Amino acid sequence: MSQIIQRMDENEPIVRYRNITKSFGDHIVLKELDLDILPGEKIALIGPSGSGKTTIARLLMTLEEPTSGTIEVGGEMLWHMQRKGNWVAANEKHLHRVRSKIGMVFQHFNLFPHMTILRNVTEALVHVLKMPKSEANQRALEILERVGLKEHTQHYPAQLSGGQKQRVAIARALVMQPQIMLFDEVTSALDPELVGEVLDVIKGIASEGDMAMILITHEMDFARDVADRILFTDGGLIVEQGTPKDIFENPESPRLQSFLSRFL
Numbered sequence: 001m002s003q004i005i006q007r008m009d010e011n012e013p014i015v016r017y018r019n020i021t022k023s024f025g026d027h028i029v030l031k032e033l034d035l036d037i038l039p040g041e042k043i044a045l046i047g048p049s050g051s052g053k054t055t056i057a058r059l060l061m062t063l064e065e066p067t068s069g070t071i072e073v074g075g076e077m078l079w080h081m082q083r084k085g086n087w088v089a090a091n092e093k094h095l096h097r098v099r100s101k102i103g104m105v106f107q108h109f110n111l112f113p114h115m116t117i118l119r120n121v122t123e124a125l126v127h128v129l130k131m132p133k134s135e136a137n138q139r140a141l142e143i144l145e146r147v148g149l150k151e152h153t154q155h156y157p158a159q160l161s162g163g164q165k166q167r168v169a170i171a172r173a174l175v176m177q178p179q180i181m182l183f184d185e186v187t188s189a190l191d192p193e194l195v196g197e198v199l200d201v202i203k204g205i206a207s208e209g210d211m212a213m214i215l216i217t218h219e220m221d222f223a224r225d226v227a228d229r230i231l232f233t234d235g236g237l238i239v240e241q242g243t244p245k246d247i248f249e250n251p252e253s254p255r256l257q258s259f260l261s262r263f264l
């Protein structure tokens with residue numbers, strides 16, 4: 001049995017990055033990053049390309065290992081757990097459990113092309129969570145309705161627009177009922193006329209949900225509308241953070257001022 005005590009207090013961060021440094025070879029991508037995210041909190045990461053935003057997300061998804069520092073999700077260390085005073089590598093089962101708390105949607109949708117939309121959404125419920133098919137279908141249909149795709153459940157990904165495919169990808173992550181959702185530039189690969197429908201779906205989820213959300217985005221209006229807190233990253237550091245009002249109306253650092261001036 002797990003010896004980890006799960007803490008799910010509302011005021012207790014659901015995500016806690018401590019002193020995280022990440023290097024690729026000589027290139028230091030994140031420098032001693034500290035970041036707490038509260039349950040249900042919506043944060044947006046903004047900043048120039050290459051400033052480390054995706055790396056912050058990939059570390060949380062355990063797709064990258066930190067060079068140093070720790071990350072906790074729901075009170076559990078991602079990389080190591082302390083047992084009898086020793087640090088030991090986390091095992092696959094542990095990582096799987098921690099990962100199951102997090103849903104991620106990327107720029108590219110990565111749907112299964114040979115499966116219907118419904119099956120794309122039920123696949124992990126049936127094969128990972130071992131949920132009976134009828135129950136999985138019911139849950140998937142509810143979610144597909146929420147993202148406006150009820151009419152397309154029997155279609156295949158190739159029959160859908162980019163915006164619809166991205167909404168399937170969102171449904172596929174949501175159906176697992178994660179406590180944290182990560183959206184990494186989910187509209188960057190879309191034709192401009194399809195961006196709005198995807199952002200509207202995310203706004204809807206944000207307004208309903210008690211899920212924490214991390215939004216990596218270049219859509220400043222969207223960040224302003226959805227986020228409780230905005231973090232500006234540059235050169236591997238969180239240079240400035242605050243409410244949307246603080247960030248957009250009173251940016252303090254010259255680097256943030258210069259970054260925002262590109263969107264005027």
Ligand code: ADP
Nearest residue numbers: 024027029047048049050051052053054055056
């Ligand atoms: P952002 O999301 O802000 O654009 P990233 O986190 O994707 O930034 O990247 C930060 C820096 O880390 C970039 O310079 C990128 O080239 C580098 N980087 C990211 N992943 C790797 C990798 N697997 N190997 C080498 N360098 C990487």
